[in-house]
Amino acid sequence: MERANNTIKWQQVWSIAEIQGAISLSWLIYRLYLPDFFADFNFSASVVGTIFIIENALSFVTEPLFGWFSDRLSLHRLSRSPIIILGVILSAIL
Secondary structure, three states, X not given: OOOOOOOOOHHHHHHHHHHHHHHXXXXXXXXXXXXXXXXHOOXXXXXXXXHHHHHHHHHHXXXXXXXXXXXXXXXXXXXXXXXXXXXXXXXXXX
16 A cells, blocks of 8 residues: 655745735735826726626626536546636737
8 A cells, every 4th residue: 555645845835925926916916006096087986896707797697607617628528628728818908
């Protein structure tokens, strides 16, 4: 019987933590800057609020849907790469 290797790969853990930190910081800057950006184009605060609501509603629906689809796809193909590539392309288009 083989013994499982329970060694923590700290370099990978810290790399993922740094990526998550960069993404979180980017979202924070985006949320803080977007109202000023729209104000430069004379949009009211209610328009910005509506955009945030629409954006969150879309993510509320699409994230679980694509997560479920990705799980189903990975069961059949053993890879999530196609759904990740599709998500990247759709995000870039939107």
